[in-house]
Amino acid sequence: MERIKAVVYGVGAMNTIVTRMLLDKDVDIVGAISRSESKVGRDLGDLTELGRQLGVVVSDDAGEVFRQTRPDIAVIAVNSYMADAVEQLRICAEHGVNAVTISEEALFPWHTSPEITAELDRIAKSTGATLTGTGHQDTYWVNIVAMLMGTAHHISSVTGRASWNVDDYGPEVAGDQQVGRTTGQFEEWLRDSQRPPTFGRNVLDALVADTGLTVKSQTTRTRPDLAAESVFSQSLQKNIRAGDVIGFTDVDEIQTEEGPVFTFEMSGRVYGPDDGDINEWAIEGEPDLVLSNGAVPTQITTCTQMVNRIPDVIAAPAGFVTAEKLPRLRYRAFPLHTYLGGDR
């Protein structure tokens, strides 16, 4: 079995971590793609803090990289929504290159971006490529929950709670998350904003799809998270007064024709000293079941899953294959290519 050839698509914080992990698992990185003028022409090793050059020069011409290197997989960390992600996924599909992306909507985009997804699925099937969205949500918000559901005889509701720290993602995200606004300003923004569907909806769509149940209705409610006492926002470098907004929580809910109700609360706010990323799920039914992962290192588990999913994506049938349809994720103790061909 030959080593896996990968192209790193997007050279930012996440693919910097992923690059190191790919090399640790004996993946040959044969190309790197970025649109950033400050990165094009430079060596990927220099840009990803490896302390050595890789002999891989960053290019802004994805098609040319794919034609020259014919990789087994492209690992994409560029954007979040399908409206943007379609650009990278389409060029992968057109060149017959399997792709794994951490674009959040790509986790299960069939309902939130049906036309784009169907188009990508069609192109990928015509060239033999597989396109899959993964990341932290693959296991923690979908597959581990679906497995927990598999230990129930009857389910009436599935409820999840997760959170992330706005201060981890810089001032632009803090602004998007309404940090520092008054409740009045927040309500005004909420009323007037044209927000895209939440990623929580994609999570619930994947869970419901795995059960085969039928979506009856889907709602998203949003409530502000308020500072209980004055708190300092690292990303904005200012104090948020008690009572002002430190972020917000989206509550997605899907009701099914057959009865079970699926709810997911996602809170993005400025953390206090005792806060950490959580992942907590509760199933009501026979029996009642719960799951908690303590303080979850969300950024790292996004990168680990992008790497560990690669053998599953290469082996999957062609098309847009969502993560709940992949095999149960496994630890990759050995070089990634040794997981191809069914030997392990």
Add this chain to the structure above:
Amino acid sequence: MERIKAVVYGVGAMNTIVTRMLLDKDVDIVGAISRSESKVGRDLGDLTELGRQLGVVVSDDAGEVFRQTRPDIAVIAVNSYMADAVEQLRICAEHGVNAVTISEEALFPWHTSPEITAELDRIAKSTGATLTGTGHQDTYWVNIVAMLMGTAHHISSVTGRASWNVDDYGPEVAGDQQVGRTTGQFEEWLRDSQRPPTFGRNVLDALVADTGLTVKSQTTRTRPDLAAESVFSQSLQKNIRAGDVIGFTDVDEIQTEEGPVFTFEMSGRVYGPDDGDINEWAIEGEPDLVLSNGAVPTQITTCTQMVNRIPDVIAAPAGFVTAEKLPRLRYRAFPLHTYLGGDR
């Protein structure tokens, strides 16, 4: 797709629950097998508290039942160790009947009972049957842990803790678990007893097998659990004095050639008012990860998994197929037979 035809093999507490769950999922129960004279000749519905007869008369002749009914699956809840379980599994295999069992050792018996397992595997392959051990441990001690491991880049250790209440299983089990002994009596018993391998070892064997790592050494240590204050044992109907034994904890450990160490602590003791079955796992590596399932309803999740695994076992290749090799468990919202044939 026709309905699944099942034979209930063993008519005790667990298969009483399983019988109801099978009927709820539109499985046709076509036979029932028991060696108990008090049950043979009676209707399965009467014996399983359904409040109605099923037209299924309990037989003590498994071969005859299989020849008459040609079931798709046998659901076995009879015993715990392969030395005993081989009787039921062999007759299933010889008649080409798929079987799912909650015999604990059957979860991964390749190392603890290699000859028996190889023989059953050979017979099953010759007749096209699949034999699988499942139960609470399938998801909670193996597959959910293996999935969690799949979100790590590097693992140095995997440590699990689980517990069960001796008082749930009657006076014989309480005696086996040394409840009421002094520490001196316990040490004497521990020194002289010829205990079979722990079920914790089967759990770790399954986890290690899933990683492809190589077992270097395997140890089991046992320590008594002592009453912190006087506690009443329901099953023995007597008080256990402070300082005396309320059960014990087996600590299984597997060291691997490649480095990662796997440990599983299983505590079977008389519970105090604040105790409940736990399932807690911690992975050390990059990153550190944890999982907890709160208070786990172990008996029910043993039954649910025996039922929900049936489509996986019917669809699996022939032979002795352990649970870590089955697809990720799914919730069965619809009649079980609708999960065959790949439609869902």
